[in-house]
Amino acid sequence: MRARPITAGSSPSSASDSPGEGRLMLHFEPAEYAARQAALDAAVAAEGLDALLIFAPESQFWLTGHDTFGYCFFQCLVARPGQAPVLLTRSADLRQAQLTSTIGDIRIWKDAADADPARDLAALLADLGLPATARLGVETDTHGLTAQNWLRLAAALPRARLEPASGLVSALRLVKSPAEIACVRRAAELGDAAYEAALPLIGPGADEAAILSALQGEIFARGGDYPANEVIIGSGAQALLCRYASGRRRLDAQDQLTLEWAGVWRHYHAALMRTVAVGTPRPRHLELHAAAEEALLACEAALRPGAVMGDVFAAHAGALDARGLSSHRLNACGYALGARFSPSWMEREMFYENAPAAIVPGQVFFLHMILMDSDSGTAMTLGRTSLVTEAGAEPLSRLPLALDVR
Amino acid sequence: MRARPITAGSSPSSASDSPGEGRLMLHFEPAEYAARQAALDAAVAAEGLDALLIFAPESQFWLTGHDTFGYCFFQCLVARPGQAPVLLTRSADLRQAQLTSTIGDIRIWKDAADADPARDLAALLADLGLPATARLGVETDTHGLTAQNWLRLAAALPRARLEPASGLVSALRLVKSPAEIACVRRAAELGDAAYEAALPLIGPGADEAAILSALQGEIFARGGDYPANEVIIGSGAQALLCRYASGRRRLDAQDQLTLEWAGVWRHYHAALMRTVAVGTPRPRHLELHAAAEEALLACEAALRPGAVMGDVFAAHAGALDARGLSSHRLNACGYALGARFSPSWMEREMFYENAPAAIVPGQVFFLHMILMDSDSGTAMTLGRTSLVTEAGAEPLSRLPLALDVR
Numbered sequence: 001m002r003a004r005p006i007t008a009g010s011s012p013s014s015a016s017d018s019p020g021e022g023r024l025m026l027h028f029e030p031a032e033y034a035a036r037q038a039a040l041d042a043a044v045a046a047e048g049l050d051a052l053l054i055f056a057p058e059s060q061f062w063l064t065g066h067d068t069f070g071y072c073f074f075q076c077l078v079a080r081p082g083q084a085p086v087l088l089t090r091s092a093d094l095r096q097a098q099l100t101s102t103i104g105d106i107r108i109w110k111d112a113a114d115a116d117p118a119r120d121l122a123a124l125l126a127d128l129g130l131p132a133t134a135r136l137g138v139e140t141d142t143h144g145l146t147a148q149n150w151l152r153l154a155a156a157l158p159r160a161r162l163e164p165a166s167g168l169v170s171a172l173r174l175v176k177s178p179a180e181i182a183c184v185r186r187a188a189e190l191g192d193a194a195y196e197a198a199l200p201l202i203g204p205g206a207d208e209a210a211i212l213s214a215l216q217g218e219i220f221a222r223g224g225d226y227p228a229n230e231v232i233i234g235s236g237a238q239a240l241l242c243r244y245a246s247g248r249r250r251l252d253a254q255d256q257l258t259l260e261w262a263g264v265w266r267h268y269h270a271a272l273m274r275t276v277a278v279g280t281p282r283p284r285h286l287e288l289h290a291a292a293e294e295a296l297l298a299c300e301a302a303l304r305p306g307a308v309m310g311d312v313f314a315a316h317a318g319a320l321d322a323r324g325l326s327s328h329r330l331n332a333c334g335y336a337l338g339a340r341f342s343p344s345w346m347e348r349e350m351f352y353e354n355a356p357a358a359i360v361p362g363q364v365f366f367l368h369m370i371l372m373d374s375d376s377g378t379a380m381t382l383g384r385t386s387l388v389t390e391a392g393a394e395p396l397s398r399l400p401l402a403l404d405v406r
Numbered sequence: 407m408r409a410r411p412i413t414a415g416s417s418p419s420s421a422s423d424s425p426g427e428g429r430l431m432l433h434f435e436p437a438e439y440a441a442r443q444a445a446l447d448a449a450v451a452a453e454g455l456d457a458l459l460i461f462a463p464e465s466q467f468w469l470t471g472h473d474t475f476g477y478c479f480f481q482c483l484v485a486r487p488g489q490a491p492v493l494l495t496r497s498a499d500l501r502q503a504q505l506t507s508t509i510g511d512i513r514i515w516k517d518a519a520d521a522d523p524a525r526d527l528a529a530l531l532a533d534l535g536l537p538a539t540a541r542l543g544v545e546t547d548t549h550g551l552t553a554q555n556w557l558r559l560a561a562a563l564p565r566a567r568l569e570p571a572s573g574l575v576s577a578l579r580l581v582k583s584p585a586e587i588a589c590v591r592r593a594a595e596l597g598d599a600a601y602e603a604a605l606p607l608i609g610p611g612a613d614e615a616a617i618l619s620a621l622q623g624e625i626f627a628r629g630g631d632y633p634a635n636e637v638i639i640g641s642g643a644q645a646l647l648c649r650y651a652s653g654r655r656r657l658d659a660q661d662q663l664t665l666e667w668a669g670v671w672r673h674y675h676a677a678l679m680r681t682v683a684v685g686t687p688r689p690r691h692l693e694l695h696a697a698a699e700e701a702l703l704a705c706e707a708a709l710r711p712g713a714v715m716g717d718v719f720a721a722h723a724g725a726l727d728a729r730g731l732s733s734h735r736l737n738a739c740g741y742a743l744g745a746r747f748s749p750s751w752m753e754r755e756m757f758y759e760n761a762p763a764a765i766v767p768g769q770v771f772f773l774h775m776i777l778m779d780s781d782s783g784t785a786m787t788l789g790r791t792s793l794v795t796e797a798g799a800e801p802l803s804r805l806p807l808a809l810d811v812r
Binding site: 067092093099143148164217222230237246330342344354356 | 497572780
């Protein structure tokens with residue numbers, strides 16, 4: 001089937017219909033995309049779906065290379081077994097899809113006071129020959145499909161069987177190919193380099209703003225990407241936070257600085273976390289650091305093929321609770337990583353109590369030990385990213401785990 | 407009503423119940439937050455709602471200061487007229503809400519294989535005395551409420567009247583207070599400084615990676631924030647894109663570089679856009695730049711109290727179509743700005759054909775002229791942010807509009 005834009009007004013005359021032709025920015029070989037497509041076709045067919053409506057930017061990127069923040073608007077990639085996928089997006093994303101993805105058939109919906117892109121999607125599905133009563137998997141667990149757009153979708157497809165199917169692509173993309181692992185390793189190098197660029201700036205009187213600029217700037221200077229969520233930087237009482245917030249401060253003579261960042265290459269993340277002691281560390285810093293290091297190593301030992309994610313959480317909780325730190329730890333100690341888009345670099349699979357997901361080679365996980373002692377106002381964190389191999393966890397960072405004191 | 411965490415396991419013993427106490431990171435005075443609360447109370451009451459379920463991070467930030475990317479998970483702020491708002495969030499965000507917001511009553515839901523935070527929200531609403539049949543406004547047009555979480559919400563509140571109410575807070579936050587305008591002006595200063603840091607690096611053979619590092623690094627170094635979407639940087643054929651994509655290149659001897667960025671202060675954005683000619687500009691660059699400058703000034707002349715957003719789009723289309731450029735422009739020429747969170751710095755209100763929203767003093771808009779000539783492969787963009795005053799548009803950037811050639 002030939003591409004036929006729904007509205008032709010804003011499509012450039014040089015639009016290409018052939019996947020691969022003029023694609024300047026694909027990061028993987030055609031054979032790799034073909035293999036991913038084949039794996040998804042099998043998964044969609046096994047579920048008995050007529051089509052999968054792909055709304056997650058991570059899924060679109062994995063399947064076709066499509067690289068954009070255009071998912072902030074209604075944007076859907078229609079995948080049917082054995083057929084080339086079809087994209088519905090806004091005019092501002094037409095060239096983006098042409099240059100960054102393998103997608104050959106791109107349809108445009110137009111901004112207007114009465115615009116309803118879900119109706120355009122319904123028309124597209126009919127145009128593709130799908131019956132009104134089709135069984136359609138929908139990625140619902142994604143920031144690429146808001147509640148409002150779900151309601152529009154349900155209204156525009158009243159007779160379709162819409163079935164949440166967020167796990168299909170996300171399960172496939174959990175296990176990385178050799179080419180993806182090369183991206184993750186490059187990301188890990190950028191993460192280490194970023195810390196080494198920032199560390200000399202940390203000390204009494206230092207400005208958090210300069211530290212963040214050096215850390216994130218190093219990743220950009222080496223060709224890396226924005227992280228899918230902001231780097232976490234906080235000192236003093238804010239060192240106990242594990243989210244970014246606006247507002248930089250200067251470090252005190254005796255202080256603590258928590259950093260959580262990620263090297264990012266082709267959107268693949270390799271996350272790291274450290275709390276740096278400024279001045280003379282408190283005894284509590286040393287205690288908590290020793291516990292965090294022990295727990296991290298216990299988690300990495302548990303992170304091996306044959307285990308489930310809950311086993312890794314149990315290692316975390318066991319190590320920390322044995323030291324009487326159960327009230328200072330979080331209810332999760334990490335998550336899967338991959339090529340992620342805003343607002344979060346976390347994949348869906350997390351390490352929490354009894355988490356059932358299986359550990360298999362080729363997966364990439366971030367393990368973070370976060371100990372926040374509110375009574376004494378002491379923060380301590382330690383985290384790094386590992387690749388799962390047949391032999392177990394391979395930490396991808398060459399940074400030492402010892403407490404940095406500046 | 408006193409705060410009573412749903413699960414106490416991970417709440418720090420120093421949790422404060424009093425708004426304002428120990429709030430280290432509020433960016434506005436208590437009186438300003440009180441005025442916002444009063445305005446929202448009136449709007450919620452006027453709609454006849456029993457409560458508003460606030461899922462948009464921009465709305466939570468505006469109403470209470472709550473500053474986090476924790477909306478990547480289920481997170482809801484319950485606002486009832488005349489009562490203090492109540493937050494339901496994960497344990498990782500408890501301290502974040504305590505330190506960054508005015509919220510005094512924070513409840514926690516816990517990660518688990520069978521976790522359903524929407525059920526926790528239903529229990530919270532019952533605990534607050536709201537009947538099962540309550541009329542609840544819901545912010546549905548936000549990346550803070552995914553389709554999956556909407557489906558959970560609807561299932562957990564089967565008898566409630568759930569009504570989309572995305573416009574209540576977003577309409578209120580469109581008109582900026584003097585303190586907010588001060589943030590926008592500071593953001594505009596950062597945006598100008600970022601360009602001035604990057605411009606000297608632009609030229610034949612320059613690395614896009616170094617340019618991005620300098621531009622974004624300058625904003626961080628001055629205490630600014632991450633933008634809510636990535637800075638757009640592209641040269642060669644990619645200069646015709648208007649989204650970020652991974653992968654940096656070096657500039658050719660004759661080239662073009664498109665940049666769209668924003669100074670960001672306390673999450674308030676002041677966006678800018680430029681295409682820089684590298685080497686000798688093509689005649690088409692000069693033609694398109696002249697058209698873009700004329701169109702931008704026409705839009706700024708149309709951006710005045712009493713007009714609607716469609717009038718500004720008409721000025722844009724009129725100026726460009728008169729020059730025969732209708733097939734090279736976009737279907738929108740800008741949007742409202744404010745304190746925004748990932749994945750987009752765009753407010754909901756956009757300049758498109760017949761857009762009905764009224765222009766009033768205190769609003770802030772980004773106007774972008776984007777001319778992409780696919781036939782010749784020529785890109786030209788020009789954009790800046792204006793404050794609406796009684797006298798009309800006040801551009802907030804001091805950068806010249808002339809074409810930069812490097």
